[in-house]
Amino acid sequence: MNLDLEAWKQFAIDHWVVIAVAIVALVIVVNVVKTLVKWVLVAAIVIGVAVYGGYSVNDLKEVGSKVSSVILDDAISAMAGEAKDAKYTLNEDGTYTVETKNITLSGVANSGEVKVTYRGVTFPAVPLEGAVREFVVQAREASK
Known part of the structure; x- marks a missing residue:
């Protein structure tokens, strides 16, 4: 995965709803779940958003x-x-x-x-x- 800042900015602009839902889910998980499962769920959400937004501007230019x-x-x-x-x-x-x-x-x-x-x-x-x-x-x- 390429950590291109421009790609992440574009991802945030295009998919702000996904990011907002992920943040709400993180807050709920951190406040409600009190076990080790909490951190597994937090990691899964963060990794899911990272993988979902992992396409860089260069990848998109190459396809174009x-x-x-x-x-x-x-x-x-x-x-x-x-x-x-x-x-x-x-x-x-x-x-x-x-x-x-x-x-x-x-x-x-x-x-x-x-x-x-x-x-x-x-x-x-x-x-x-x-x-x-x-x-x-x-x-x-x-x-x-």
Whole structure:
């Protein structure tokens, strides 16, 4: 378990009811139970809250990046099927936009990066290589 202070602050904000119930349970156990069982129950409650809130911000970021990667892979796969319907627009400021039903790419000419939006999810800097470059080239050629 990672003892990340930021993760515990976020846990306290998100699950304040669980913490309040645990504190009330601790007070009741300490005041009512008079045997060794009291300390076993106190330890169980404290350990339960610690384990329940043990996910760190880094763990959550890692899960988010994995999900983001999967969605980007889906977007790149969808590009191949939607290339023939893509609309390429060259803007006056040197930027371009490629749009389909599900995907929007925008970037600066010769920058090597594009911003991909796939079904409402935006990826800020995707390298313009491989399938992404091919998609932009096909869209540009189809618009001529």
